[in-house]
Amino acid sequence: MSLFDKFASLRVAYSGLESAKSNPFNVAFDRILSPTEARIGNRPILLLGTNNYLGLTYNPAVIAKAVEATEKFGTGTTGSRIANGSYDGHKRLEHALADFYGRKHAMVFSTGYQANVGILSALAGKGDHLLLDADSHASIYDGSRLGPAQVTRFRHNDPDDLANRLRRLSDTPGDKIVVVEGIYSMLGDTAPLREFAAVKREWGAYLVVDEAHSLGVLGATGRGLAEAHDVEADVDFVVGTFSKSLGGVGGFCVSDIEGFDILRVVSRPYMFTASLPPGVIAAATEALHQLRTRPILRERLLDNARQFYYGLADLGFAVGPEPSPVVSAIMPDPETAFAFWSRLLEAGLYTNVSLPPATPKGLALLRSSVSAAHTPEQIDHALGLFAEVGRAMNLIMPAESLMEMREAV
Amino acid sequence: MENSVGDIRATIFDTLRSSLEKIVELSDQTNIVNDLGLDSVAVMDFVMEIEDRFDISVPLDKIAEIETLGDLVFAVRDLKAAV
Numbered sequence: 083m084s085l086f087d088k089f090a091s092l093r094v095a096y097s098g099l100e101s102a103k104s105n106p107f108n109v110a111f112d113r114i115l116s117p118t119e120a121r122i123g124n125r126p127i128l129l130l131g132t133n134n135y136l137g138l139t140y141n142p143a144v145i146a147k148a149v150e151a152t153e154k155f156g157t158g159t160t161g162s163r164i165a166n167g168s169y170d171g172h173k174r175l176e177h178a179l180a181d182f183y184g185r186k187h188a189m190v191f192s193t194g195y196q197a198n199v200g201i202l203s204a205l206a207g208k209g210d211h212l213l214l215d216a217d218s219h220a221s222i223y224d225g226s227r228l229g230p231a232q233v234t235r236f237r238h239n240d241p242d243d244l245a246n247r248l249r250r251l252s253d254t255p256g257d258k259i260v261v262v263e264g265i266y267s268m269l270g271d272t273a274p275l276r277e278f279a280a281v282k283r284e285w286g287a288y289l290v291v292d293e294a295h296s297l298g299v300l301g302a303t304g305r306g307l308a309e310a311h312d313v314e315a316d317v318d319f320v321v322g323t324f325s326k327s328l329g330g331v332g333g334f335c336v337s338d339i340e341g342f343d344i345l346r347v348v349s350r351p352y353m354f355t356a357s358l359p360p361g362v363i364a365a366a367t368e369a370l371h372q373l374r375t376r377p378i379l380r381e382r383l384l385d386n387a388r389q390f391y392y393g394l395a396d397l398g399f400a401v402g403p404e405p406s407p408v409v410s411a412i413m414p415d416p417e418t419a420f421a422f423w424s425r426l427l428e429a430g431l432y433t434n435v436s437l438p439p440a441t442p443k444g445l446a447l448l449r450s451s452v453s454a455a456h457t458p459e460q461i462d463h464a465l466g467l468f469a470e471v472g473r474a475m476n477l478i479m480p481a482e483s484l485m486e487m488r489e490a491v
Numbered sequence: 492m493e494n495s496v497g498d499i500r501a502t503i504f505d506t507l508r509s510s511l512e513k514i515v516e517l518s519d520q521t522n523i524v525n526d527l528g529l530d531s532v533a534v535m536d537f538v539m540e541i542e543d544r545f546d547i548s549v550p551l552d553k554i555a556e557i558e559t560l561g562d563l564v565f566a567v568r569d570l571k572a573a574v
Contacts, residue, residue, distance in 0.1 A: 216535070226551070233551040237539060250548050250574075439532040 104424030106435040116140055117329075117455040120432070127427070130450045130464050131434040135407050136298050136372070136379045137455025138329035144368045151364030158359045164347060171363040178370055179334050183305055183320060187342035190334050190363075192355050194294050194323025197333025199225035200351035201290065201321055202261065206231030209256040213247055213287070215239065215273070217266050217442045222292065228351075231259075238266075238442060241277035248285035258287035264296030264307035268441045268449065270391075270408030272296070275307055279316035290319040298327030298373045299407055304380055324362075328369040332358050383407055383454040386461055390452050393465040398478035410436070410447040411468070418475065419446040425471045431464055494571050499545070500564045506540050507560075519561030538563075545571060 086093070099105035113121040117137035120127045138144055155169060163172065172190055179188040191197040202225030206212045210231040214222055217238040226233040237243040244260060251258060260282055262273045275291070282289045293306035301309030304327075308317045318339055324332040335345075346352060358366075373379070384407075391405035400412040413419035416437050423435045426448075436447040452461065472478040504517045507527075515527060523534055534557075538549050541563070547570040557563050 216539070223551075234548045235535060235539075235551065246546075247548050250546065439530045442532075443536075444530075444533065 099420060102420070102424070104420045106420065106423050109427075109432070117453055118460060122427075125430060127430050127432050128460055128464060129432050130452065130456075131432050132453070133295070133326040133451045134329060134453045134455070135295075135327040135383055135451070136329065136369075137453040138327070138369045138372055138379075141329070141369070141372060144329065144365050144372065147368040148361040148365040152359070152361035155360035157361070159357045161356055162353060163357045164353050166357075168357070169360055169363070171360050171367065172357060175363050175367045175370075176334075178367055179336055182303075182370060182374060183336045184314075185320075185336040186338050188334060188336045189342070189345060189349075189352065190332060190358065191352055192333070192358055193331060194321075194325055194333035195221040195224075196351045196355065197321050197323065197335055198222050198292060199228055200349040201319060201335045201345070202226050202259075203229035203351065204345050204349035205229075205288070205290070205319070206257070206259050211251055211254070211256055211258045213244060213258065213260045215262045217268070218261060218263065219267060219292065219294070220440070222261055222263075225351075226261075231256075239271065239274055241274060241281045244278065245281045245285070248281065248287060252285065258285065259290060260287050261290045261292070264291055264293040264300060265406055265408060266442075267295050267408060268436055268445075268447060269402035269410050270295075270406035271403045272300070272307055272406070275311040275313050275317075279311075279313040282316060288318045289316055290321060291317045292321045294321070294323045295326060295406075295408060297322045298380060299383060304373050304377070324366040324369070327373060328366050330362055330366045330369060332362060332366055379454040383452065386452040386454065386456045386458070389458060389461045390450065390465065393461070394468060397465065397469050397472060399468070399472065407452050408449065409452065410449045413446040413448055414477075416446045418477070419448050422448050422471055422475060422477070425474070426467055429467050429471065431467045494568070496564060496568055499567050499571070500560075502544055503541055503560065503564060503567065506544060507537065510537065510540065517560060519559060519564065521560045522558055523560065523563070524558070541567060547571060547574065 111120040111122055117134045117139050118129050120129055151171060159166060159169060176188040176190055191200050198221035206229050208230040212226045212231050212233045214226060214235045215238055216235045234247055236247050248258060262278055265272055291308055296306040298304045300307050308314045319335055319337045321335045324330040387407045388405045391401060391409045394409060394411055395401050402410050413422060419435045423433060426433055434449040436449045438444045441447055473480055507517060523529055529537060535554060538554055542548055545567055549566060553566055557566055
């Protein structure tokens with residue numbers, strides 16, 4: 083008997099992937115050359131699975147700010163903000179975030195995961211109720227479990243199911259807090275936020291929107307889905323991350339609700355962890371500035387997203403319900419997903435494999451994410467590789483039959 | 492709606508039979524994960540159907556405690572009784 087016996091079946095599956103040299107959970111890049119290129123050994127790899135939506139990881143201004151702050155303030159804060167104090171940079175970033183969202187309050191967390199865990203565990207107290215979209219990210223589930231509130235999940239993107247659940251709770255005391263995401267990270271679909279906002283108003287609930295994958299992607303100024311659907315006034319809390327469109331690491335929450343700052347001495351994932359290093363904070367601040375002043379990045383990103391999404395759909399792959407920077411090809415089963423992923427990597431294209439229970443409806447996904455930094459040629463190259471591997475594995479029709487079929491229609 | 496343990500059990504078993512691909516003999520002792528082969532998310536999705544049928548919400552901590560179909564039957568009965 084060993085401590086790890088409980089993971090026996092998982093170990094078998096994991097070792098199987100290792101020995102088949104197709105383990106997507108253990109990739110090591112020898113060099114990263116740009117937001118879209120890396121090397122494994124001497125092989126050039128096109129990156130199409132990094133969530134680097136605006137391609138800001140190598141932006142010269144972002145790097146310069148990170149270097150400057152590191153030289154001036156050191157490599158780390160070596161403690162939490164309540165115990166060891168805040169640096170000027172943390173406060174400036176919080177002001178910049180509040181200003182960007184047009185909100186009164188902002189709080190920065192050390193990761194996006196911690197932002198969700200820190201906000202949800204603190205907002206919902208004993209006797210309160212959290213209602214989560216069924217397809218919520220693990221950080222939303224974990225944050226809900228960390229607090230004392232009662233948690234239920236409603237059907238993904240189903241405002242009627244949410245309304246039913248709020249109705250069942252209507253005679254029960256306690257605050258009701260609804261959590262949805264802007265863009266869901268597995269299939270790239272967006273929430274029907276106008277309908278959710280209407281339900282939330284009708285039942286007097288609070289609404290939290292996780293814009294992790296939609297910050298810098300959606301909305302006239304890049305604030306996310308709430309801006310795109312013109313319901314920002316109904317969203318009580320926006321949670322987000324610096325590790326996708328902003329190319330760094332860290333998380334945040336913004337809100338207009340009076341008294342928000344008390345969370346700084348309530349939220350344990352905020353209080354009991356080291357604050358972000360000055361260089362990381364400076365980089366995120368500059369990346370946010372880039373996001374605000376260069377809407378062209380968002381336009382390029384969405385052009386690339388459409389090119390790749392419709393490209394895959396035209397080839398005959400089953401894809402998610404709408405074009406977005408997250409583009410997943412639905413695979414028949416996990417084994418096919420691993421094999422497809424591995425053949426793409428051999429051909430020099432890096433994507434992700436996503437499996438149940440992390441995925442909705444038991445789907446095995448070959449997940450890609452496009453960047454503003456991709457050129458149309460790189461997207462075409464990736465589509466060419468998907469076509470090649472898809473045909474070799476008999477997942478899509480040969481080019482000729484596809485042409486014939488189109489002519490027949 | 493039917494609230495006796497027998498009626499609740501019949502409704503749960505019927506719902507389960509219509510969503511399971513293979514035919515499994517169901518009893519109160521049937522272990523939802525081991526005998527039915529559902530993963531954690533599939534269990535939660537199945538519970539959603541039961542919630543609709545009985546117009547109740549089963550909190551996630553309750554679902555976590557449910558191991559057998561019998562546990563589910565009695566959890567539903569308790570929640571119905573509390574309404």
